[in-house]
Amino acid sequence: xxxxxxxxxxxxxxxxxxxxxxxxxxxxxxxxxxxxxxxxxxxxxxxxxxxxxxxxxxxxxxxxxxxxxxxxxxxxxxxxxxxxxxxxxxxxxxxxxxxxxxxxxxxxxxxxxxxxxxxxxxxxxxxxxxxxxxxxxxxxxxxxxxxxxxxxxxxxxxxxxxxxxxxxxxxxxxxxxxxxxxxxxxxxxxxxxxxxxxxxxxxxxxxxxxxxxxxxxxxxxxxxxxxxxxxxxxxxxxxxxxxxxxxxxxxxxxxxxxxxxxxxxxxxxxxxxxxxxxxxxxxxxxxxxxxxxxxxxxxxxxxxxxxxxxxxxxxxxxxxxxxxxxxxxxxxxxxxxxxxxxxxxxxxxxxxxxxxxxxxxxxxxxxxxxxxxxxxxxxxxxxxxxxxxxx
Numbered sequence: 001x002x003x004x005x006x007x008x009x010x011x012x013x014x015x016x017x018x019x020x021x022x023x024x025x026x027x028x029x030x031x032x033x034x035x036x037x038x039x040x041x042x043x044x045x046x047x048x049x050x051x052x053x054x055x056x057x058x059x060x061x062x063x064x065x066x067x068x069x070x071x072x073x074x075x076x077x078x079x080x081x082x083x084x085x086x087x088x089x090x091x092x093x094x095x096x097x098x099x100x101x102x103x104x105x106x107x108x109x110x111x112x113x114x115x116x117x118x119x120x121x122x123x124x125x126x127x128x129x130x131x132x133x134x135x136x137x138x139x140x141x142x143x144x145x146x147x148x149x150x151x152x153x154x155x156x157x158x159x160x161x162x163x164x165x166x167x168x169x170x171x172x173x174x175x176x177x178x179x180x181x182x183x184x185x186x187x188x189x190x191x192x193x194x195x196x197x198x199x200x201x202x203x204x205x206x207x208x209x210x211x212x213x214x215x216x217x218x219x220x221x222x223x224x225x226x227x228x229x230x231x232x233x234x235x236x237x238x239x240x241x242x243x244x245x246x247x248x249x250x251x252x253x254x255x256x257x258x259x260x261x262x263x264x265x266x267x268x269x270x271x272x273x274x275x276x277x278x279x280x281x282x283x284x285x286x287x288x289x290x291x292x293x294x295x296x297x298x299x300x301x302x303x304x305x306x307x308x309x310x311x312x313x314x315x316x317x318x319x320x321x322x323x324x325x326x327x328x329x330x331x332x333x334x335x336x337x338x339x340x341x342x343x344x345x346x347x348x349x350x351x352x353x354x355x356x357x358x359x360x361x362x363x364x365x366x367x368x369x370x371x372x373x374x375x376x377x378x379x380x381x382x383x384x385x386x387x388x389x390x391x
Contacts, residue, residue, distance in 0.1 A: 005226045006219070013305050014215050021211035025204035041200050045275050048207040050315050052272040055214045057295045057311035058304060059264035062221050064293070065302030066230060067257050068237035070155075073162030074265050075289035076169050077137035079279070081266025083173075084136055086186035086279040087120060088129035089197070093190050106188070107181050117179045126193060133270040134263045141262030142255070149251040149258075154240070163286045170284030185280025186273075197274050210271045214308070217264050221304050224260070233257060294338045300348025309350060 006014075024047060027039040056078050063069040095102040099109040103116055122128040144165060148158060176182035195202045224230050235243045236250050244250045273279045282288075292311075299310020314337070322330045341348065347355055 005223045009305065010218070010222055013218065013308075017211050017215045017218075021208045021215075025208055028204050029200060041203055044200075044203050044207050046319065048203070048210045048275040049272060050312050051207070051210040051214050052268045052275070053292070053295070053315055054308040054311040055210075055217050055268035055271075056265050056292055057299070057307040058214070058217050058221060059261040059268070060292055061296045061301055061304055061307035062224070062264070063257055063261045064296060065304075065307070066225050066237060067233040067254060068240075069254060069258060070159045070293070071162045071258075071261075072159045072286060072289050072293065073164075073166035074261070074292060075286070076162075076166035076284055077141065077262040077265035078269040078272070078288075078292075079166075079169070079173075079281075079283035080137045080140065081133045081269030082273040082279040082283060083180060083186070083269075084123075084129055084132040084266070085270035085273045086189075087123040087132075087180075088126060089189040089192060089274060090186050091120070091124040092192065093188065096190055097188070105181075105186075107184065108179075111176055119179060130270075133266050137262040137266035137269075138259050141259045145255045145258040149254045152251075163289065166284050166289055167286050170281050170286075173281035173284060181280070183281065185278060185282075187278040187280075189274060189277060192274050197277075203275065206271065206275050210275070213267055213271060217267070218304060218308070220260075220264075224257070225304070229253070229256075291334065294334060294341075296348075297338060298341050298348055300351030300354075303348070303350045303354065306348050306350030310348065313349075 024039055024044060027037050028041060028044050031038040033040075056074065059077075060071065060074050063071060090105045093105065097106040097109075099106050101109050104113060108116075123132070144162075148161060153161065172178055173180055173185075174183055180186070189197050191197060192202065192206075195205075197203075225233070232243065232248055232253055235248070236253060240250055269279075269283070291314075295311040295314050296307045297310070298314055299308065300306030314334070318330065318334075321327065321333060326333065345352055
């Protein structure tokens, strides 16, 4: 870890995440439902979903805020990680499904599948499933990024093809013969590591693990962006042609950070699925990826903490406004928020605050210089100047 990877702000952020990871489960499990301090289980799951979204936003900020790669398809990596976890959870159901088949999930029995597809082999093992959570999004990002960066696709063109990628995956996963549940997706989960996924204790543990993953993801990002690797990423963001002229293999740097970001999004999706209880092709929707970019823009790209704050604020607003009279207009509010941030708050919330704090000492110093009284003595009218002191 580089010496300056964790500054005061980073340490404070990690402390807050650790406190939340401990306090929320305690208030859920150790307090009675009649207590004003009690946190209901549904709120624990809701907060856990927010934390997963924060990790997704962190992965986008790593490539967009520090390398200038605007991906409008990161929802694909999030959904693939979710499907890998969902496949493990489906295999844990065993003979407790509706049709009582100990090997095939219910949707396969319904569609008259005779044997388990090759893609599902190994998902009865938790370590194998966790490996796939990282490997599947990582390999897709590696292959996709290798072709894109090697062809020097940048800017809006890269954003468009990432959006096309996630849309193509959404269409594929909607097909029943694709082997992943079709339109209904994967649901009706029972256990995770032998624990009832619906119990209060399991949900509290999943929330704590999600917070731990967010803290770990933040540390990884801080180590990367404060290292020489991160300095090269910033150079590529600000002047890609100049970085290439100086001898840096720009494509390799972009590909490496793109794969790391995709793996982080996959972990976020894997933690998301057991807390919401379902994963379906709707998670591949390009609108979800665009919404995640809005989170980062609102919080402040290139700040890491801002991406987390933006994800939490926007999703809290979404939960609030989609359940009342403003529910039909939520998408208009979200679009207006993005336009407003772009026009009047281009640095985002955290970025703007950091910019103001950085300007205050300079402004104070400039004010002091302009108001400082003259120290040199000027002779009065008709008075001879004083002789200089002898050296």
